[in-house]
Amino acid sequence: MNQNEKRVYLVQCLCPAGHCILAAAFVGDGAAERQRIAAKTLQGRIPHLVAKRRLNPWCGICHAALDDCRFAVGPTIYRTWADVHEAVMLLAHQIRKAAAN
Numbered sequence: 001m002n003q004n005e006k007r008v009y010l011v012q013c014l015c016p017a018g019h020c021i022l023a024a025a026f027v028g029d030g031a032a033e034r035q036r037i038a039a040k041t042l043q044g045r046i047p048h049l050v051a052k053r054r055l056n057p058w059c060g061i062c063h064a065a066l067d068d069c070r071f072a073v074g075p076t077i078y079r080t081w082a083d084v085h086e087a088v089m090l091l092a093h094q095i096r097k098a099a100a101n
């Protein structure tokens with residue numbers, strides 16, 4: 001992948017065991033500053049979400065405290081939101097089909 005190629009990126013809040021507690025996506029070009037801002041933005045939303053009781057202050061799988069979580073940013077295989085949408089719709093179709101059997 002070209003370092004400056006536009007991609008859909010994921011920024012994730014991960015507990016120490018690697019469970020994803022919260023994630024967001026953005027389109028980026030690999031610039032480190034944009035990735036740092038994305039992680040800080042997601043991190044900054046957490047107290048608000050906890051205060052509004054939309055997010056528990058612990059991992060729902062292993063119960064690690066949110067204070068022990070780390071943030072990771074990385075590119076997906078998708079170049080555009082349309083690519084993401086197509087993949088999500090295909091997965092939703094496959095899940096519906098599997099659930100019907």
Ligand SMILES: [Zn+2]
Nearest residue numbers: 015019059062
């Ligand atoms: Zn966990």
